[in-house]
Amino acid sequence: MRYQGALFLLVFLPLVLLAYKLTPRRGRWCVLLLASYIFFFSISGKLLLWLILSTACMFACGMWLETVRRDGADAASKLAGEEKKAQKKKTDRALRGIVACGVILQIGTLLCLKYLGFFASNLNILLGKIGLGLQLPVFRFLLPIGISFYTLQAVSYLVDVYRGTVRADRNPFRLALYMSFFPGLMEGPIARYSDTAQSLYDGAPLTYRNLTFGVQRMVFGLFKKIVIADRLNIAVKEIFEHYDTHTGTVILLGAVLYTCQLYADFSGIMDMGIGIGEMFGVRMPENFRRPFFSKSISEFWTRWHITLGAWFRDYLYYPLSLSAPMKKLTARCRRRFGNRQAALITATLSLFCVWLCNGLWHGAAWSYLFFGMYHFFFIALANITEPLTGKLLARLHIPTESAPWRLFRILRTCLLVCIGELFFRAATLTDGLRMFGRIVTDFRLPTELSLGLDRHDVVLLAVAVLIVLLVSILGERGVDLRQRLAEKPLALRWGVYYTALLAVIFFGAYGTGYIPVDPMYAAF
Amino acid sequence: MKQKLKIPLRAVAFLAGLTLLLLAGSRLVVPKSNLLGGGMHNARASGYLSEQEHTVDILFLGDSVTYSSVSPMQLWEQYGCTSYVCSTPGQYIEESYRYLVDFCERQSPSLVVLEAGPLFRSSGWYIDFGRATYLKAEKLFPIFRYHNRWKSLSLRDLTGKISYEWKNPLKGFVPSYEEQPWTGGNSYMNPTDTPRLVREFNRFYFDKIVRFCRDRDIELQVFSAPSPVNWNYAKHLATDRLTEEYGIPYMDMNLHLQDVKIDWAHDTRDSGDHLNINGAKKTTAYLGAYLNGLGLLTDRRSDPAYANWNADLTTYIQTISRYGGGEAQPSATGS
Amino acid sequence: MEKLLAILSEIAPDVDAATCETLVTDHLLDSLAILSLVAELEDAYDIRIPAVEIVPANFNSAHAILAMVNRLEEA
Numbered sequence: 001m002r003y004q005g006a007l008f009l010l011v012f013l014p015l016v017l018l019a020y021k022l023t024p025r026r027g028r029w030c031v032l033l034l035a036s037y038i039f040f041f042s043i044s045g046k047l048l049l050w051l052i053l054s055t056a057c058m059f060a061c062g063m064w065l066e067t068v069r070r071d072g073a074d075a076a077s078k079l080a081g082e083e084k085k086a087q088k089k090k091t092d093r094a095l096r097g098i099v100a101c102g103v104i105l106q107i108g109t110l111l112c113l114k115y116l117g118f119f120a121s122n123l124n125i126l127l128g129k130i131g132l133g134l135q136l137p138v139f140r141f142l143l144p145i146g147i148s149f150y151t152l153q154a155v156s157y158l159v160d161v162y163r164g165t166v167r168a169d170r171n172p173f174r175l176a177l178y179m180s181f182f183p184g185l186m187e188g189p190i191a192r193y194s195d196t197a198q199s200l201y202d203g204a205p206l207t208y209r210n211l212t213f214g215v216q217r218m219v220f221g222l223f224k225k226i227v228i229a230d231r232l233n234i235a236v237k238e239i240f241e242h243y244d245t246h247t248g249t250v251i252l253l254g255a256v257l258y259t260c261q262l263y264a265d266f267s268g269i270m271d272m273g274i275g276i277g278e279m280f281g282v283r284m285p286e287n288f289r290r291p292f293f294s295k296s297i298s299e300f301w302t303r304w305h306i307t308l309g310a311w312f313r314d315y316l317y318y319p320l321s322l323s324a325p326m327k328k329l330t331a332r333c334r335r336r337f338g339n340r341q342a343a344l345i346t347a348t349l350s351l352f353c354v355w356l357c358n359g360l361w362h363g364a365a366w367s368y369l370f371f372g373m374y375h376f377f378f379i380a381l382a383n384i385t386e387p388l389t390g391k392l393l394a395r396l397h398i399p400t401e402s403a404p405w406r407l408f409r410i411l412r413t414c415l416l417v418c419i420g421e422l423f424f425r426a427a428t429l430t431d432g433l434r435m436f437g438r439i440v441t442d443f444r445l446p447t448e449l450s451l452g453l454d455r456h457d458v459v460l461l462a463v464a465v466l467i468v469l470l471v472s473i474l475g476e477r478g479v480d481l482r483q484r485l486a487e488k489p490l491a492l493r494w495g496v497y498y499t500a501l502l503a504v505i506f507f508g509a510y511g512t513g514y515i516p517v518d519p520m521y522a523a524f
Numbered sequence: 525m526k527q528k529l530k531i532p533l534r535a536v537a538f539l540a541g542l543t544l545l546l547l548a549g550s551r552l553v554v555p556k557s558n559l560l561g562g563g564m565h566n567a568r569a570s571g572y573l574s575e576q577e578h579t580v581d582i583l584f585l586g587d588s589v590t591y592s593s594v595s596p597m598q599l600w601e602q603y604g605c606t607s608y609v610c611s612t613p614g615q616y617i618e619e620s621y622r623y624l625v626d627f628c629e630r631q632s633p634s635l636v637v638l639e640a641g642p643l644f645r646s647s648g649w650y651i652d653f654g655r656a657t658y659l660k661a662e663k664l665f666p667i668f669r670y671h672n673r674w675k676s677l678s679l680r681d682l683t684g685k686i687s688y689e690w691k692n693p694l695k696g697f698v699p700s701y702e703e704q705p706w707t708g709g710n711s712y713m714n715p716t717d718t719p720r721l722v723r724e725f726n727r728f729y730f731d732k733i734v735r736f737c738r739d740r741d742i743e744l745q746v747f748s749a750p751s752p753v754n755w756n757y758a759k760h761l762a763t764d765r766l767t768e769e770y771g772i773p774y775m776d777m778n779l780h781l782q783d784v785k786i787d788w789a790h791d792t793r794d795s796g797d798h799l800n801i802n803g804a805k806k807t808t809a810y811l812g813a814y815l816n817g818l819g820l821l822t823d824r825r826s827d828p829a830y831a832n833w834n835a836d837l838t839t840y841i842q843t844i845s846r847y848g849g850g851e852a853q854p855s856a857t858g859s
Numbered sequence: 860m861e862k863l864l865a866i867l868s869e870i871a872p873d874v875d876a877a878t879c880e881t882l883v884t885d886h887l888l889d890s891l892a893i894l895s896l897v898a899e900l901e902d903a904y905d906i907r908i909p910a911v912e913i914v915p916a917n918f919n920s921a922h923a924i925l926a927m928v929n930r931l932e933e934a
Contacts, residue, residue: 006661006668007654042650163911208531298889313890319910321894330898339869343895383891456675494538498545506549506671511658512565513672 001042002518003186003272004225004510012039013276020280021206028203029177032280039182040145047144050113054106055176058154061102062161062168062175068094069164099162103155110151113141118364148361148524149188150179152311157193159315166194174201181282183273187266187521189287190307196284204281213482214279219500220471221271226508228464229265230517233509235451236261240425243435248442250449251435255422259414260465262421262520263291266305269519290472292417295409297378300417308361312354321350340387348380355379362524366429374420460507550667556680558688563673571692572608572627579830580631581822582607582815584696585623586639586749587615592798593639593749593807596695597840600833602812604823609696617642617729618656622663624733628740635743635820637811638733640763640774641754643726652725693839699801706788706796712752713778719762727766734770743820748776749807750786752796775814777807784810801844863925866899876921883915893918900924906931 001008016035023031041048072091076084120137157178160166169175178197184190204210239246239254246254267288277284291304301309320326326346333342359372393400419436426432453461474481485493510516553563558574560567568591572580582605584594590611599605608631610623620642627633646652662669673681722730737744746767748755760776767774777784784806788796791803799807815821824830867876874887882888888896896918897908908931917927 001650001654005654006658007650010661011657165911299886302886314910314913317890318913322897322908322910322913327898327901330894334898334902339895339899343891343898347891347894454675494541497538498542501542502545502549505546505667506553506674508671511669511671 001039002516003183003269004222004519005516017206017279020203023203025203025205029174029201032181032200033173033177036177036180036182036185040180040185043145043186044142047142050109050144050147051150051180052176054109054150054154055179056172057102057105058157058179059169059172059175061098061105061158063170064098065095065158065161066168068098095162099158102158106151106154106158110147113143113147115360115364116141145522146185146187149184149186149190152190152308153179153193156190156311156315160193166197169193169197177201181277181284183276183282184284186273187269187519187524188305188307189270189274189285190311191284196282199282202281206279207281209486210281211279212486214275214277216482216485216497217275217278218272219497219504221268221273221275222504222508223464223500224264224268224271224468225519226268226510227504228461228468229261229268229520230509230514231453231457231461232257232261232264233515233517234457235453236425238451240427240435243431243438246438247444247446248438248440249444250446251422252418252439255418255425255435255439258425259418259421262425263288263304264468265517265520269521290476292414293410293472293476294413295406296382296413297375297416298382300413301375301379304417308358312358316357317350317354320353321346326350344383347383351380351383352376362424367423367426367432370429370432371420371424374423378416464507546665546667550665550670551684552667552677552681553670553673554666554686555670555673556684556686557690559690563670563676565669566612567690568692568694568698569610569612569623569696570688571690571696572610572631573688574691575608575631576829576832577630578632580606580608580627581633581824582635582637582820583624583627583631583633584609584611584637584639585615585620585642586611587641587645588613588698588798589641589749589751589754590639591696591698592700592793592800593804594637594811595697595699595804595808597693597697597837598805598808599812599821600825601837602809603816603821604825605821606824606830606833607695611639611696614645615642616645616652616655617726617733618652618659621729621733621736622659624736628736632740633742634822635745635815636733636737637745637747637815640746640748640759640776643722643730643763643766644720644759646723646726649723649725652723656725656729691836693836693843695836697804699804699844700793700798702793702800703790703802704793704795705790706752706792708752708796709788710752710781712756713760713781714757716757716761718758719765720756720758722762722766730766731770734772744772745815745820746772746774747811748778750777750781750784750791750799750803752788754797773818777810780810860921860925862903863900863921863928866896866903867921867924870895870899880920882920883918888918896924900928904928904932 001012003009012035016031019031019035020028037048040051068091072087072094076087076091079087157166157175161168169178174197177200178191178193181191181196181200236254236258239250240258243251243254270287274284274286285307287306289303289306291300294300294303326349329349330342330346333345337345355372355376356369357372358375359369362368362371398405419439422435422439423429423432426435471481485496555563558564558567558570564570582596582599584590584596584607586609588611591609594609596607596609599607608627610627612619612623615623620638624636647655658668734744736742746763748760748763755778760778763776764774786799786803786806791799791806793800812821824833864876867874870892871882871888874882876882879885879887883893893913897913900906901908906928908927912927912931917923
């Protein structure tokens with residue numbers, strides 16, 4: 001099932017809503033779990049077993065952590081002084097061991113399924129170069145849908161239980177729902193147990209407000225996905241698949257269009273997922289906050305795929321920066337270079353690891369690795385040169401709060417992001433580099449341009465993008481459009497809803513003549 | 525009580541409004557002619573829309589194998605029976621069913637001949653199910669199928685007169701003059717013991733087709749046209765068992781290639797995937813003789829009401845003799 | 860409190876740390892600033908701040924930071 005498909009929207013979702021409504025409150029989370037497993041099974045079939053395995057392992061580790069912690073506390077309470085401290089230390093060591101086991105199992109499964117093929121084939125190339133006649137077998141596994149997302153959810157749960165910020169769940173089936181809730185199953189948002197779990201089990205009644213707000217958001221997401229992203233796909237495909245026939249300017253246009261497509265696609269599916277969650281009274285975390293208004297790359301990553309960035313921040317960046325060896329390093333550097341420089345050194349080291357993982361998380365390919373390093377480079381560069389640029393700006397008397405300067409920073413960030421996405425989309429890293437080479441050497445304008453879009457498509461796309469831009473600008477100004485709309489008279493509200501629905505149905509790039517485009521992040 | 529009913533009532537009103545809008549939208553975008561240029565999908569198969577009501581006796585259903593193998597005008601020439609081929613590229617079984625139902629809204633055929641290809645076409649259960657849902661939605665609200673016509677809406681779409689004036693002299697047949705030999709011989713029909721699986725979904729729609737025909741006293745025939753690429757013995761066996769279960773007659777030309785006189789060196793347009801005009805002439809002749817032998821063909825040639833079929837025959841003969849090579853495209857695009 | 864405010868003013872000179880309640884949520888302290896701050900706090904108060912404490916609630920205002928420091932000093 002695809003979120004934007006007829007089966008999901010016209011059959012599956014209404015049936016789930018109905019079943020949810022008819023079930024007494026206490027059993028409603030079971031309806032959601034069943035629906036989620038059916039959804040998963042419809043895409044990945046028997047690979048459901050991997051999800052069940054992951055969930056079981058996570059449940060067992062959680063319970064184990066809880067038991068060890070309780071027993072440790074019991075034992076410690078009977079002791080005093082040095083003995084008490086020793087007991088505490090012993091417990092801590094045990095807890096660390098368990099959580100390490102759990103995390104390794106989760107990440108290990110992901111690594112095996114997703115990356116073994118990549119590592120083995122690259123190792124083979126290396127071995128071939130060295131001239132050893134040794135070749136490793138290359139396994140390629142079928143990936144269960146959403147594994148990159150639910151694995152991160154599992155890890156965050158385990159670490160949170162270890163840290164004591166959440167209590168281990170005693171019900172494996174409820175954990176299974178947290179892992180598989182269908183609106184976020186395919187491509188996130190990556191939820192935290194402490195944020196969503198309670199509302200998942202709550203079985204909140206379907207209310208008028210939740211339903212209308214949910215549908216609203218879903219329709220807007222559908223608009224972004226099938227009116228903008230799927231139509232842009234035609235041109236993007238043409239440019240990226242035949243880039244050698246296009247001039248540099250067209251390739252740059254392709255990078256911009258692809259960035260728009262990716263945003264419309266990914267954030268559209270997020271709107272749909274979060275909207276569907278809203279219908280069931282489940283608050284899922286936001287994944288986008290108008291990223292193209294960012295003034296720097298690091299700000300961009302706090303507004304684009306927010307939950308992934310936050311995950312890496314909380315479960316990799318800070319733990320790494322504050323780990324014992326890193327702290328030792330910081331302390332040494334502080335004595336030599338001062339506090340700021342010391343922090344900068346540890347931060348940059350941790351950043352490097354974060355972006356290495358971030359790149360690899362997207363997929364086992366050199367182009368993703370490059371994508372990660374590209375962003376690492378610009379964030380680290382900004383951090384390192386920050387005092388310098390500050391002085392320079394002051395010297396040049398450039399008012400840092402003025403609108404033109406802000407606009408310049410926004411445009412600069414957008415351009416960098418588009419170039420980054422170019423490498424992200426290119427078939428291979430070599431293709432990406434070649435395309436980039438064209439952009440910076442070939443400034444010819446195309447004499448004639450045919451990207452598979454006709455005049456009507458272009459006008460439609462322009463209007464649609466403008467609408468999304470307008471909504472974003474209003475959002476940036478803090479206008480709560482949905483609340484505003486809800487306060488308007490019924491006739492106007494319905495007019496807006498009908499227009500939106502008909503716009504999606506009329507102008508969507510679906511059906512005969514269009515190739516269906518799967519949600520883009522589902523492949524990661 | 526009043527407060528409690530307010531929201532459900534509102535929801536019903538909203539959905540009713542939406543339904544009306546969808547119907548109006550559908551009316552707007554539905555093609556006003558059955559020409560490809562008028563936006564009609566699968567115009568060749570939809571040519572039956574302009575046939576006079578209740579005059580076409582036989583309906584052929586199936587995928588590209590069918591429209592490459594069966595020529596209704598040849599059947600008219602030889603037996604005087606009226607038929608139409610509503611087969612489309614890669615037709616799924618639920619589409620065959622859809623064509624059957626739609627066809628019977630205007631025509632009352634006495635015989636439906638289904639090529640067995642669609643029985644085995646599937647993309648996995650949930651995709652099949654999704655496609656069938658979508659087809660249903662398209663039937664209820666054609667806007668889902670023709671929404672893309674917003675690009676070419678004209679005044680005529682507003683005033684909304686529908687007239688299906690384009691007549692297809694080939695009656696759904698698509699002749700090809702290409703020749704690319706099949707060199708694999710007839711080994712694709714070497715017997716095996718294990719039949720190919722007919723999925724539950726396909727079986728469900730086959731069942732619907734059978735029941736639809738029974739309810740209307742329409743004879744149903746299943747056949748397989750020669751195609752080494754698309755056919756094999758496992759599929760034959762499965763079709764044989766399925767039709768036997770339902771008591772439907774089944775004839776597989778792939779087992780009678782000698783009698784059909786298929787010459788794999790000259791009778792296929794793309795190395796055994798589809799037949800070309802030579803092959804089509806032979807299969808149509810064989811199929812006609814077979815159906816005639818069962819007494820299923822009604823001769824209408826002496827009936828003045830069918831005089832236009834003779835006129836069509838002249839056009840048909842001109843059309844297929846005009847093309848020396850390539851695939852003949854009857855002018856579904858033109859005026 | 861003065862000690863803390865001095866540290867903060869050194870790390871984020873443009874911010875009125877004494878009254879601001881949204882140091883993290885409004886991105887006035889970025890991750891780099893937080894790392895410097897943690898290092899300074901660990902030095903100044905002789906404590907160890909584990910990763911689990913790095914949440915917006917602990918860093919959004921000077922009061923929150925002080926509360927966290929006091930808590931860790933006791934432990």
